[in-house]
Amino acid sequence: MRLCIFEDDTFDNLYPLTYLRPMFELKCGHTSLGQKLVRTFPGLPPAYFVRKSIAPTFAKRTGSPVNDSSMLTGDSVLLANGRWLCLGTDVKAEGPDEVGLCNGEVIYVRASRQTAAQCDGSNVFQFIETAKSKLPKKEVKATLIGYPWHLVNHNGEAIEADFKALGKRGIEGTFSQHAAVWGDEGSVYVAKGAEVQPFVCLDTTHGPVIIDEGAKINPHTRIEGPCAIGKDTLILGGKMRAETAIGPVCRVGGEVEASIIHGYSNKYHDGFLGHAYVGEWVNLGALTTNSDLKNDYTQVQVHIKGKLMDSHDTKVGSFIGDHTKTSIGTYFNSGTVVGIMCNVMGSGGVLPKFLPCFSWFFNNRFSRGYGFKALLDTARTAMGRRKKALSPEDLALLEYVHHITRDEREELIKKSRRELLR
Amino acid sequence: MPTVSERVKTVTAKILKLDPKDISDTADFVRDLGAESLQSIELVAAFEEEFGIEMNEDEALQVKTIDKAVSFISKVMAAQGKA
Numbered sequence: 314m315r316l317c318i319f320e321d322d323t324f325d326n327l328y329p330l331t332y333l334r335p336m337f338e339l340k341c342g343h344t345s346l347g348q349k350l351v352r353t354f355p356g357l358p359p360a361y362f363v364r365k366s367i368a369p370t371f372a373k374r375t376g377s378p379v380n381d382s383s384m385l386t387g388d389s390v391l392l393a394n395g396r397w398l399c400l401g402t403d404v405k406a407e408g409p410d411e412v413g414l415c416n417g418e419v420i421y422v423r424a425s426r427q428t429a430a431q432c433d434g435s436n437v438f439q440f441i442e443t444a445k446s447k448l449p450k451k452e453v454k455a456t457l458i459g460y461p462w463h464l465v466n467h468n469g470e471a472i473e474a475d476f477k478a479l480g481k482r483g484i485e486g487t488f489s490q491h492a493a494v495w496g497d498e499g500s501v502y503v504a505k506g507a508e509v510q511p512f513v514c515l516d517t518t519h520g521p522v523i524i525d526e527g528a529k530i531n532p533h534t535r536i537e538g539p540c541a542i543g544k545d546t547l548i549l550g551g552k553m554r555a556e557t558a559i560g561p562v563c564r565v566g567g568e569v570e571a572s573i574i575h576g577y578s579n580k581y582h583d584g585f586l587g588h589a590y591v592g593e594w595v596n597l598g599a600l601t602t603n604s605d606l607k608n609d610y611t612q613v614q615v616h617i618k619g620k621l622m623d624s625h626d627t628k629v630g631s632f633i634g635d636h637t638k639t640s641i642g643t644y645f646n647s648g649t650v651v652g653i654m655c656n657v658m659g660s661g662g663v664l665p666k667f668l669p670c671f672s673w674f675f676n677n678r679f680s681r682g683y684g685f686k687a688l689l690d691t692a693r694t695a696m697g698r699r700k701k702a703l704s705p706e707d708l709a710l711l712e713y714v715h716h717i718t719r720d721e722r723e724e725l726i727k728k729s730r731r732e733l734l735r
Numbered sequence: 736m737p738t739v740s741e742r743v744k745t746v747t748a749k750i751l752k753l754d755p756k757d758i759s760d761t762a763d764f765v766r767d768l769g770a771e772s773l774q775s776i777e778l779v780a781a782f783e784e785e786f787g788i789e790m791n792e793d794e795a796l797q798v799k800t801i802d803k804a805v806s807f808i809s810k811v812m813a814a815q816g817k818a
Contacts, residue, residue, distance in 0.1 A: 676777070681776075733784065
């Protein structure tokens with residue numbers, strides 16, 4: 314039997330986080346949605362189905378088959394929706410052929426080899442459609458991630474589930490005698506090679522704390538569970554508040570609350586980040602801060618696919634795309650969406666709630682800055698510092714995203730230019 | 736109808752907050768007019784808006800003086816049918 318994880322056609326609801334990765338590579342907790350599915354159905358070799366534009370880069374990252382339709386029909390299959398936040402489920406790999414639905418959305422398709430062979434395996438969506446027409450349907454309880462703030466909202470419970478699934482407790486790394494656990498010591502895991510330095514407090518009164526391999530926690534840091542610090546991440550002092558997942562390979566200081574920092578990103582200095590999701594290779598300059606609560610406590614609107622959408626939530630921070638850099642003193646409003654590869658320079662006020670991919674923002678105006686080529690050069694430099702490189706596949710994907718985001722970017726740049734000469 | 740040179744000077748004066756009369760034909764944007772890096776980007780954007788053209792950022796940012804900007808913009812205008 315195989316586990317096939319598929320990306321459905323709502324990937325753009327999760328922009329800017331999904332421009333460069335499939336939905337199931339997004340983190341919720343210490344691990345991604347996809348990693349949670351794989352561990353829920355152990356022993357099943359995974360295969361993946363993703364949109365065409367990201368397939369080459371994703372295929373390079375994973376050792377498993379990508380968009381190989383023979384994976385759908387050659388064996389019995391459990392086809393799982395990549396947006397499924399699977400923190401424990403009654404669904405088993407083995408069982409009768411059926412389609413699991415939650416509020417009309419496909420959560421999984423379970424099909425025997427014989428049934429799978431009878432489904433249209435030309436592509437994953439055809440397969441699902443034929444399975445829906447042939448197989449019994451079962452209503453199941455499941456959480457599907459629909460929008461970026463859902464990842465943040467479920468982050469705490471996802472960290473707790475990851476801690477349980479990890480099955481490890483205690484100190485395998487270094488824990489200074491001048492550091493303390495406040496609360497249940499059994500709710501801490503400090504992995505091999507990790508280092509908790511003096512005057513660090515791990516507060517487990519509301520949830521577990523995971524400090525993964527090679528992570529270092531500098532003095533004067535308070536980490537409040539549930540919280541997960543990823544591999545080789547450096548915490549430079551400050552408050553890592555509950556429901557926060559950071560890493561791998563991040564450098565973070567200041568105050569972070571209920572946020573996800575995907576990996577390879579820096580927020581080295583003071584400044585508040587709350588209810589936010591930060592992509593990879595992001596650098597937040599000193600005192601960069603986001604609001605995550607409006608002064609009138611009303612629900613936060615978020616820019617999704619060109620329109621402001623009500624999140625139905627009062628605590629929503631910012632969603633920052635990969636490779637974006639902010640200057641010192643950048644202030645983001647609640648629910649701000651920043652595209653990939655932006656260069657944002659705060660000028661004292663709160664910035665617009667939507668900054669399109671590859672744009673520069675300074676002097677309260679949008680600009681192309683030094684252009685696309687210069688942004689790529691900056692990305693190469695930043696990645697080189699961590700011994701990583703942009704592959705030809707990455708480059709092709711960035712060119713594609715630059716192309717598909719051109720209109721929304723140029724519209725704002727043109728408006729800014731008219732103001733420039735007014 | 737103002738010449739390209741006059742329009743370049745007017746735009747430059749507006750972005751750099753100068754008097755157009757103080758801008759000579761051979762003035763260097765950085766050395767003589769005090770343009771900082773972000774203002775250079777704004778100058779490129781403003782020239783594109785003023786002349787209705789699109790310039791290659793790398794090439795445009797290599798232009799150092801008013802007279803070279805005039806000839807560069809004139810060339811781009813001709814190539815893009817805006818002359």
